[in-house]
Amino acid sequence: xxxxxxxxxxxxxxxxxxxxxxxxxxxxxxxxxxxxxxxxxxxxxxxxxxxxxxxxxxxxxxxxxxxxxxxxxxxxxxxxxxxxxxxxxxxxxxxxxxxxxxxxxxxxxxxxxxxxxxxxxxxxxxxxxxxxxxxxxxxxxxxxxxxxxxxxxxxxxxxxxxxxxxxxxxxxxxxxxxxxxxxxxxxxxxxxxxxxxxxxxxxxxxxxx
Numbered sequence: 001x002x003x004x005x006x007x008x009x010x011x012x013x014x015x016x017x018x019x020x021x022x023x024x025x026x027x028x029x030x031x032x033x034x035x036x037x038x039x040x041x042x043x044x045x046x047x048x049x050x051x052x053x054x055x056x057x058x059x060x061x062x063x064x065x066x067x068x069x070x071x072x073x074x075x076x077x078x079x080x081x082x083x084x085x086x087x088x089x090x091x092x093x094x095x096x097x098x099x100x101x102x103x104x105x106x107x108x109x110x111x112x113x114x115x116x117x118x119x120x121x122x123x124x125x126x127x128x129x130x131x132x133x134x135x136x137x138x139x140x141x142x143x144x145x146x147x148x149x150x151x152x153x154x155x156x157x158x159x160x161x162x163x164x165x166x167x168x169x170x171x172x173x174x175x176x177x178x179x180x181x182x183x184x185x186x187x188x189x190x191x192x193x194x195x196x197x198x199x200x201x202x203x204x205x206x207x208x209x
Contacts, residue, residue, distance in 0.1 A: 019139040023110055026143055030115040035060040035147070037119040037199035038109075039191045040126045043077050047128040051077040055105065056192030057112055058199055060119065063207065065199045071112045072192045074099035106133045117145040121174055121198040124148070149198050152205040153177045177201055 011027045018024060038057035044050035057071040076099040100108070109130065120126055123146055131141040150172045157170045157180075174197065178185050183200045186193035 014140060014143060017139055019137065023138060026110065026113075026115055028115045030117060030144070033062050034116050035119050035199075035202070036113045036116045037065070037195045037202060038071075038113075038123075038126060039120060039194035039198065040129050041189065041191045042129055045125070047125065047132060050129070051075075052102065052105070052129050052133065053077050053099065054191040055109060056190070056195040057109065058192070058195050059112075059116070060199050060203065063203050065196060065203065067196065070192065070195075071108065073105050073108060075102055075105045076100060077102075102133050103137055106130070106137060110134070113142075113144060115144060117147055118142070119147045119149065119198060119202045121149045121177075121194065121201070147202065149201045149205070150177065152202065153180075156205055156208055181205070 014027055015021075015024055018027075036057050036059055038055065040052050040056075041054035042050045042052050052075050055071065055073045055075065059066045059069040099105075118127065127142055127146060135141060154170050154172060158166045161168070174188065174194075175185060178197060178201065181201055181204050183197070183204065186197055188194060188197075
């Protein structure tokens with residue numbers, strides 16, 4: 001555990017590098033037992049070149065997904081959609097043409113998240129895409145703790161195996177995780193649906209430790 005004084009020094013250092021003081025709330029202590037589950041749909045799978053076109057996020061409090069407190073945004077990309085990506089997320093050029101400006105969308109996302117830890121399925125990709133947009137605005141990346149649902153599931157399945165079988169291959173496909181946990185499957189590759197499913201898996205796995 002990081003000593004309190006060291007955490008305070010880190011916070012002050014990060015605040016000094018924050019380009020817009022209105023977002024200093026990201027470095028506050030998070031509300032107790034609250035998280036935000038999120039997912040992004042993008043023009044492709046390259047964080048260096050592709051862009052976000054849709055964001056879904058839901059707040060979690062305790063063991064409840066507060067779907068009444070959700071964020072669902074379309075984002076207007078700076079480049080044309082790839083035909084192969086349209087087949088995945090089913091969002092067309094005309095669907096995203098009236099989406100939000102990326103900077104405005106990032107402000108909405110940051111205000112929704114606050115200082116809450118982030119939850120997701122293969123979250124590192126979504127965070128990389130968000131950081132690409134946030135860095136030019138704020139000079140910092142998302143500081144919130146990140147919780148990977150597939151890692152939680154891997155640990156859960158590993159504990160069920162005999163000691164000599166641990167460390168082997170475990171099926172981490174989203175559909176497998178949801179089925180194994182007895183959770184409902186929604187249409188995949190929809191940002192809000194994927195965020196909700198990741199949140200449901202997180203809540204269940206958190207209570208199976």
